[in-house]
Amino acid sequence: MRIGELSRRTGVSERALRYYEEQGLLRPERRPSGYRVYNDAHVSAVRRIRVLLAAGLSTAQIVDVLPCMVDDNGLLTPSCPELGDELVKHRDRIGEAIGELEATRANLDTIIAGDRRAG
Structure with missing residues (x-):
């Protein structure tokens, strides 16, 4: 899916999604044309990022924390x-x-x- 579809599915603006990429929070595949390509794992990642931002963590902190967060029946829990x-x-x-x-x-x-x- 392209960035517009990810934006629609997550309710997060395209600008914010690009910012998440700049910060190292999202790593979409890039087509030769330069278009970003996202998948369902990115939808889940954006949702986790939003929860962590709402919990008061900065994007720099989230870069470190995100790999250790798992979705446990709708609740984020640390795996590390x-x-x-x-x-x-x-x-x-x-x-x-x-x-x-x-x-x-x-x-x-x-x-x-x-x-x-x-x-």
């Missing part, structure tokens, strides 16, 4: 034992960022409340 530890660290970093944002919001709420009393 060391990957679980890395994902836990990533989740913990996200938790820390959430904590910092909540503290920032609380500080802003205090400032807003003080402004309302002064007005």
Whole structure:
């Protein structure tokens, strides 16, 4: 299938698919004409990439993680034992960022409340 069909089947723009290729996430076959040729495995790969992006991983991280991810009845699971530890660290970093944002919001709420009393 060509890039337009992959885009339709995955709901991902052609531009994003080209970006995934530039980042090393997809490796389509190339015809002599230069056209990219994709198969059903690429459809699955794009779906895994989208899940990992939604989980907060960067494309650079996904390049490393993707070979170790398997689709287990609709759920992505790591097949490499060391990957679980890395994902836990990533989740913990996200938790820390959430904590910092909540503290920032609380500080802003205090400032807003003080402004309302002064007005």
